[in-house]
Amino acid sequence: MINLEQVTKRYMNKIALQNINLELTKGKIIGLVGENGSGKSTTLKLIAGLIHPSKGTITVNGEAVDRRIASQVSYLSELDEYYGFYNVRQTINYFAEQFSDFNLQKADEIRAFMNLDPNAKLKQLSKGNRGRLKIVLTLAREVPIILMDEPLSGLDPMVRDSIVKGLISFIDLENQVVVITTHEIKEIETILDEVIAIKDGSIIGHHHVEQLRIEQNMGIVEWMTSMYENSR
Amino acid sequence: MSAFLSLTKKELRLGVPVFLVPIIIFIVAVGVAAYFGGRSGVAWEAIAVVSVSATAIQIFYLLYYLSFSLKSERKKLHLWLHNPLPGYSLLLAKLCAGLVSMLVTFIVTGGTLLAAVQSSSFASQLQAELKLANLSVFGGAHIWLFAIDFAIYFMFFYMIYLLFSRFFGGFLSFSFTFILFGGLTYLWGLFTETSLHQTLTGWGEIQFNGFVFKRSFDASGMEVFTELDMVHVFLGSYLFEAVIVVLLFIAASWMLDRKVEV
Numbered sequence: 001m002i003n004l005e006q007v008t009k010r011y012m013n014k015i016a017l018q019n020i021n022l023e024l025t026k027g028k029i030i031g032l033v034g035e036n037g038s039g040k041s042t043t044l045k046l047i048a049g050l051i052h053p054s055k056g057t058i059t060v061n062g063e064a065v066d067r068r069i070a071s072q073v074s075y076l077s078e079l080d081e082y083y084g085f086y087n088v089r090q091t092i093n094y095f096a097e098q099f100s101d102f103n104l105q106k107a108d109e110i111r112a113f114m115n116l117d118p119n120a121k122l123k124q125l126s127k128g129n130r131g132r133l134k135i136v137l138t139l140a141r142e143v144p145i146i147l148m149d150e151p152l153s154g155l156d157p158m159v160r161d162s163i164v165k166g167l168i169s170f171i172d173l174e175n176q177v178v179v180i181t182t183h184e185i186k187e188i189e190t191i192l193d194e195v196i197a198i199k200d201g202s203i204i205g206h207h208h209v210e211q212l213r214i215e216q217n218m219g220i221v222e223w224m225t226s227m228y229e230n231s232r
Numbered sequence: 233m234s235a236f237l238s239l240t241k242k243e244l245r246l247g248v249p250v251f252l253v254p255i256i257i258f259i260v261a262v263g264v265a266a267y268f269g270g271r272s273g274v275a276w277e278a279i280a281v282v283s284v285s286a287t288a289i290q291i292f293y294l295l296y297y298l299s300f301s302l303k304s305e306r307k308k309l310h311l312w313l314h315n316p317l318p319g320y321s322l323l324l325a326k327l328c329a330g331l332v333s334m335l336v337t338f339i340v341t342g343g344t345l346l347a348a349v350q351s352s353s354f355a356s357q358l359q360a361e362l363k364l365a366n367l368s369v370f371g372g373a374h375i376w377l378f379a380i381d382f383a384i385y386f387m388f389f390y391m392i393y394l395l396f397s398r399f400f401g402g403f404l405s406f407s408f409t410f411i412l413f414g415g416l417t418y419l420w421g422l423f424t425e426t427s428l429h430q431t432l433t434g435w436g437e438i439q440f441n442g443f444v445f446k447r448s449f450d451a452s453g454m455e456v457f458t459e460l461d462m463v464h465v466f467l468g469s470y471l472f473e474a475v476i477v478v479l480l481f482i483a484a485s486w487m488l489d490r491k492v493e494v
Contacts, residue, residue, distance in 0.1 A: 012399055050310055051493040067489050071316035081308035085245050097238035098315055 001026050001177055002047055002145060007056035009042055009201075016042040017201040020056070026144060027173050029191055031209075032181040033224050034198035040181040041078060043198070044147045047179070048075040060145060070099075076138040078149040078181075080130060082122050088133060089118035095137050106170065107140035113166050127154040135163070139170045146171070146178040152187060160187045167191065185220050195220050197227045204231045236321055243301060243329035250300040251333040254293075258286050258341055276352035283345035290338055291375050294383035297330040302390050309494040319488035323387055323481070327380075334379060342372070370440060370463070377470075381477055388480040389413055391487040398493050436467025 002024040009017040017039045024030060032040045045051045046058055049069040058065040060072055086094060092111065096102040111118065114132040122130065131154040138146060151167075152160050168191050171178055182188050189209065197205040205227040212218045218226075261282045269278025305312045315322065349364065389409055396405035423429055440463040 045310075045494060048314060050313060052491070067313050067492075068316055068318065070314045075310070075314050077310040077314075079308070079310060081311060083242065083246065083308075083311070085248070094238060094242060098235050098317070100235075100316075 001061060002179075003057075003059045004043075004046070005057050007046065007053045007058060009039075009046060009051065010054040015201050017046070017053075020201075020203060022196070022203065022206075024177055024179065026175060026177045028193040029168075029171065029173070029178045029180065031185070031188060031192040031195045031220065032179060032198060033185055033195060033220065035228075038198040039201040040198055041149050042201075044075065044149050044179065044181060047145070048073050048147055050075070071101075072143055073145045073147060074099075074138045074141040074143045076134050076146075076148040076151055078153060080127055080154065082130060082133075084121075084123040087119055087121050088116050088125075091122060091133065092118075092136065092140070095140070099141055101142045103140050103142055106142075107136055110136045110139055110166075110170050113170075114163070128156050128159075131155050132163070135167070139167070142172070144176055146176055148178065148180045150181055150183070152182055152184045160184060164188055164191060185224070189220050192220070195223070197224050199228060199231055204228070235317055236325060239315075239317065239321070239325040240328045243325050244332060246304055247297060247301050247329050247333055250297050251337070254286075254296075254337055255340060258282075258337075258344075261286070262344060274352075274354075276348045277354050280345060280348035280352055283341050283348055286341040287338065287345055288371075288375065290334060290341070291378040292382065293334045293337065294327070294330045294379045295386050297333055298326060298383055298386055298390075301326050301330070302387075309492075313488070313492070313494060319485035320481070322488060323485055327383060327387075330383065331380075334376075338372075338375075342368075366440075381473060384477040384481050384484070387484045391484045391492060394492045395487060398491075433469040433472045434466055436471075438465050438467060439463070440465070 002022070004020050004022040007017060007020040007022075008015065020039075020043070022043075032043060034040050042051065046053055047060065047065065047069075049058075049065040049067045052066075060069050063069065063072075083091065083094070088111065092104070092107050096104050096107070111133075114129075114136055116125075116129060116132055116136065120129070122133070125133070131151070135148075135151055138148060138151075152164070155163060164187050180188060180192075192209045195205075195207055195209055195212075196203060205223070207223065209220065212220070212223050216223070262279055265278035265282040266275045269275040312322065346368075389412075392412060393405050393409040396408050400408065
């Protein structure tokens, strides 16, 4: 489904990703974890075709990735940017008109679950509520690939847990693959099938979460810490 | 609603401030001209002068509109670019929104100009000498042609600026783009002096007559001569420029799809 072969991303002298090989298949929720600047967001932007690899190839369902892969990829950015002249409903409608796979009914269900007022102006929403709206816009698309860059950032810690549990009911796990980057590992751990640890632009570990628990009796944070220590 | 129409509607909403500012400035300028002109008994003439200036300056309207529109998109490139529509649609939606805004502004300034010309005594004297309808059509058409021309040149260089931004900061990217613009303009200037350019553009001569009834007229006792009675244009130069802007637009769209990064 998603294939990265020998992918390197360089910004002038800085290497953001180096020789990444990755194959992700549908039916999974995959967590991309690592410290700040490790290359998590860069990986998602590369898959979304919003940046281009300096070396290597990226394909989605066999198709070489560029910006227009947006027809198969739903991408949630970490940035808190939006068209401030729209309200919640107008934003949802705008997305529905841009993406033919956008499911308006599903969007309305997720919006109601997120407790968002459809008439609220975006510039008057709190950062947390804008974060919820981003989740609505991303999950309402019926696409094979969903990429979420820090979806819990800005959300109230008290509601994160219920939102994470709700996320699972809005994902079609038979047909979709979801890749999530996050620093809130504990909150999201329960819904992850696989976890990938990135450090300094290189993948230092890729594991099934369930196996970690059963075979090594480890949570993701402990596993990630051990991966980081082993890679020193 | 189709994706393109919805995108164009969004561009219109995004461009509301940039649309309103010139209209407000024009209304204020007309008011000031009417007030001070009225004190000397030439209110309509003063309004006509303001309206002519406001209409003529619209050769830069799309440049101004797009610079605002593309700049506001700069911080949310991921929103703008994460879209299955091809790059030419994204750019065309901005251009269409700019053209709609320009049309409304043009109607406001042009309508005011016509009203002022109809009402001013000096202008009615001018009407006796000039074929204002012919001048308006010829001038108006060229304002639009230049505006579209400049807009597409701007889009092309803005994409170059975004490409530089992948590697350098904002100031350096702007400087490099400006230097490239200057260099290409200089080279283009050299090219226009060649016989090849002359061959490509100097064909299909068209003469427009009927801009002026007389070759001279008296105004306040002073004799004024004009050469406007016959205008020569070359079809080749229009076609050549059209080909250049189409190529630049294709190049800008390609860069947006394949090279620009968020």
